[in-house]
Amino acid sequence: MRLDSDKLKAKSAFLAQRLKDIRVCENAETLLGLEGEAASVYFSVFDDLILQQKEVFCFQGRNRRPPLDNVNAMLSFAYSLLAGMCASALETVGLDPYVGFFHTDRPGRASLALDMMEELRSVVVDRFVLTLINKKMIDDSGFIKKESGAVVMEEETRKSFLVQWQNKKKETITHPFLGEKIEWGLVPYAQAMLLARYIRGDLDEYPPFLWK
Numbered sequence: 001m002r003l004d005s006d007k008l009k010a011k012s013a014f015l016a017q018r019l020k021d022i023r024v025c026e027n028a029e030t031l032l033g034l035e036g037e038a039a040s041v042y043f044s045v046f047d048d049l050i051l052q053q054k055e056v057f058c059f060q061g062r063n064r065r066p067p068l069d070n071v072n073a074m075l076s077f078a079y080s081l082l083a084g085m086c087a088s089a090l091e092t093v094g095l096d097p098y099v100g101f102f103h104t105d106r107p108g109r110a111s112l113a114l115d116m117m118e119e120l121r122s123v124v125v126d127r128f129v130l131t132l133i134n135k136k137m138i139d140d141s142g143f144i145k146k147e148s149g150a151v152v153m154e155e156e157t158r159k160s161f162l163v164q165w166q167n168k169k170k171e172t173i174t175h176p177f178l179g180e181k182i183e184w185g186l187v188p189y190a191q192a193m194l195l196a197r198y199i200r201g202d203l204d205e206y207p208p209f210l211w212k
Contacts, residue, residue, distance in 0.1 A: 056140035066150030087113035089192035
């Protein structure tokens, strides 16, 4: 009841249209523009979804390297965890996590893992961070702002964060494409397996992870 539903519906409709545009996109440059525009619209209402502890967990835009507020510090930390999960999953199914499609190859960067992350960021990380804040499972006492402006989590807060992350990974869902019950922590592996099947010609199309 505290949400501006009309505002959120309008943003959601915009993103739905962008999905259709992406579906027929034929070059990486155009795709990059569509992705950037969609990300901007998505994050423009992210703060609206923070319903508790607004005075210390406000979101005024995505920033990283370094993160400049508590919310971005949590997002960046969780994204790094998700990237590691995706890289491990890709290696498990025999794919090189450093050879990407959308993210160009760069020494030391797991480009394919970053590609896979794009479809999992919002449902795995963003919802998780919002849950921690809105359910008051974390507070601002464990965050430190350095002289450089960077915000980091203290060791105990990071440990607590990781405990909740592991609990989240154990939750069971029904995979939207496979129709099987799996834990959240196995979703990157399931997607890596599907990608490997597509690359090897066993699937006509790669089924992205679409979760409501």
